[in-house]
Amino acid sequence: MAVHFARLTAGFWRGESAGRAWFWTLLLAAGIILSVFANVTVNRWNGWFFDALERKDGHSALVAMAVFPVLVLVVAGLGVVILRARETFQVHWRQWLTARLADGWIGERRFFRLGLTPHEPANPEYRIADDVRWATEPVVDFAIGLLSSVITIAIFIEILWEIGGSLNLSWGGKTIAIPAYLVLAAILYAVLVSILVTTVGRRLPGLIAARNESEAGLRFALMRIRDHGESIALARTETGERQAVARSHDVLVRRWLAMIRQRARLTWITNGSGALVPVVPLLLAAPKYLAGEMTLGGVVQVAAAFVAVQNACNWLLDNFMRIAEWLAAARRVNELADALAGIETLPPQPALGIGFTSDGSLGLEAVTLHDGAGLPLAAGLDLVLPAGATLHVVGDAGFAKNTLLQAIAGLWQLGEGTIALPREARIAVVPQHLQLPRTSLRQLLQGDRPRPAPDIAAALRRYGLATLTAQLESEDDWNKALTRAERQRLALTRVELGGAEVVLLDEATNALEAETASDLLAELRAALPQAVIIAFGQSPGFAEVASHQIVLRRIAGVARIVERDGFVESRTGAPAEALWTSFAHEHQP
Template identity: 70%
Template sequence: MQARSETPGVIMAAPSDRQVALRFARLTGGFWKAASARRAWFWSLLLAAAIILSVFANVTINRWNGWFFDALEKKDSESALIAMAVFPVLVLVAAGLGVVILVSRETFQVHWRQWVTAKLADSWVGERRFFRLSLSGYEPANPEYRIADDVRWATEPVVDFAIGLLSAVITIITFIEILWEIGGALTLRSGGAVIVIPAYLVLAAIVYAVLVSLLVTFVGRRLPSLIAARNEGEARLRFSLMRIRDHGETIALSRTEAGERRAVARTYDGLVGRWLAMIRQRGRLTWITNGSGALVPVVPLLLAAPKYLSGEMSLGGVVQVAAAFVAVQNAFNWVLDNFMRIAEWLAAARRVNELADALERVDGEPPGEHLAIQQSHDGLLHLDGVTLIDRDGRTLAADISCSLPPGATLHVSGELGLGKAALVQAVAGLWPWGRGTIMLPPGAFVTAVPQKLHLSEGSLRAILETGKAVPEAQLESALRRYGLSGLAPPLDESRDWDKELATGDRQRLALARAELERPDVVLLDEATSAFDTDAALELLTELRAARPDAIIIAFGQGAGFAEAATHRLLLKRAGGVVRMASRHVGPDQPGMAAALPAQAGPAE
């Protein structure tokens, strides 16, 4: 089977189930090695010990069956009464071991999932990979869904599989000994010939289990891919519904709900088709599972009947052999009993692996041409022949060059289009595609002030502190300077600030937050678009007073700000590409406008 890779235009083979399992083991195996190792090993060993003791408890109960039914057959009331007195103790031990298994299993699952979720979430959020991943083209569908749900589906079953596999191995070893000991050999006579089948119950259990397992594997081989497709469809449906919620105001005002409804209907129709394909496959598999479930209790009785009728086996032996046969059969058919869960686990593990692989790839060098980010030797910010392209190779902006000293204010205007967002992201270290060099002052901290600040859940203090504690007086002073003194009292209240703050207040808050970050380079991405020129200049004057040595680059601000800037950069579209405007218009440069002279010298 082939699958399209995350890189456009590249076809690569999809990893096999074995490769998926090994990759997932490498990804999650650090739980037993990191700071969580002591906890991981404690619960692992406790769970393993409880499972082993539980199997031996089941063996003891099996032997009790032989003891009790033999006593009934012999009408040995004394032995029967002793057996009845012993039985509650066995039940109490088995129940206690069951409780230990339950608590240790679920506790282990919670801690393991916590570790894996933290590892992926930290990797996704850290180093702004969530954004870089969306730009890179490597991003798998719905990464947040993979972290929230697929990690659970990929970790919890593994613990159950380990329990089942360990229990199955020990069960096979212990109960086969019972079948061998009690069942013995089967002697068949045909005419004068005598055929002896040694350990015939053991052989019957093995042959039966192998045949059923092979049949299940053959019939259900497509199930993992069908389950993966269904999970992907569920994620797409959830994303479609979240999109409506996130853009609810725009959709309601523009009355485009009919189109959104049709989009959701198409997504759900695709999901229904995937569900039906999976249901048909499960229906075929159910023929085998239900048929085997009906046969397993009967087969050992039919096999033991000849020896019981001939007097070679007691009633207790028949009951004991039947129970042992069923136990061995269940152990051998572990794959059969867990085939659906294994298929679901493989689908979830594959999705988790894809996200982990994408996060690793995004840290690598981007394919094709890429910008160079370096430190300058003179303390200035340099854009040296910067050309920005998208990941498909199309040029967005070309030949941008300028040098800015500390304290400079650059106003960028003109026909920016998509190139504006790319230029902001490039200076912020997020846009990798292009040519040329961006040189930042040594150790420079770059922050961007967006047109609409994202307000996460929680308090305003958490939004303003930006990862480090800020003195109360400093917080209140910043709010007051930007006209937000009214927000000081509810600073620690958790509200839905995303809905409570108007656009103007959000932009004021973004500027206050930028000041508190103490940046060396500030990128203003239409950060004062909600204000008139005078109000915007007042706010930017406050920012400049707080950070006099910071380099401020403003995109899309009004003409009033252009006059107050120390440097200006004009971009014009020529030949379908946005370029830095030349200083002089010549006949060989049609459509190019002269660069505006800056008050303190040209941008160069």
């Protein structure tokens, strides 16, 4: 798991981000090393000060007190450097990984393509927004703690060895010498506690992962109510939604309680060890102090050194909970990254061919559409639409109608046959449930084709949105700021400004009056005279503006064209057979 995550995130130290990454990494490492040496200096100051007190040497004690503020200032300054470097590094690393996963998820429409496979991880948006944070920030803290622990063990063991020396025990008239007994005691204690922690807490990472998944499931259930609030309220299905939320919450509570029980077992060890650590070195040093073989300053030094070594050796104990949480988050991030990479290497399946035409026509040749299991949704789809045609697709075809729209838009690739599009065509889709991003109205309308403000304002007026011309630079949540009818008008305005050669409308005017819808669609046709427009469904205005029509019906569960109108001749008067010849000539499998 850790190695996999390291391979995924190692790119932060390469490429464009390398300079920033290495600067903060090295600054953080330097701050940690200097901080450990500062702590060693404080430890030696303790020996100096308490030995002076034991000797009743007032002059040495005053000098030690005068030096102490300088030590405090140095330690505080190093703490500021470490905090600034650590948190800045965490922000930049998370930024890099979030951008990589977000680009991978959104790019090439993988967010949609993943949903067509059985390999889509649950709640990918939660993994990008939250799990990336919990998978990156703790790693920096772990690295700081581990580096500090290694240096601390190396330095403070030397203090234990130097001051503690050997312990002489008398047994049966013989004297037994235990060399470096404080060092051995510190190591033995740390090993024992680490074994207990790993044994008792081995189930914790899996429990935390299950809890996090339930948290995401509850969040999704609540978001569903917010996103579909109007439909739920009109259908009065809030009781069922409340039951779904309750079920999700019950699962979450059970998983939380299981994790709490496991943490309670682990707390027996962590709290017990925390109470013992300060006392054990005093008990071990007491015989030598009482025998006059160790000064009071020496006792204070070895006690502090033992605690420091113990804290360093017990790095696993102190971080076990966070490591368990990190493993859960890292696993979820790895799963998402693997799914995004795996979608490009899935075994080949029957795929639709893509062809191109040079005369602006659009055609379907022997198209069969499959579902994810390979079963046919639609079959025998053959047609040719000349440039400037408007096709109305109606009928009881269920999911097959939506799949046909997605196939023409390039989203659905499961099937056979060929779809021929105008060469280098821009395809605009107005979906039935339109979601507008939170951005400026100008950016929303022009997309990646900048247009002068007067052109945008004129288009808004043509589609009955004159009140929005003064808000071109305003940024708002347009899904809430506009009514459903206004959003549909805005979508048609955006299609016109985009200058698409193929326009796909999915119930795109169902919130408008019939006369208004017909006028707006006529306006769109006038603005895009050569575009092929395909209107799916029974929305107002579709039938009135259509030059062609097909009726789809499910026969034995498979949608087929049972009626067609307007296909005898093209708008230019050329026979349909001539268009098929052009289509076949331009076809590029």
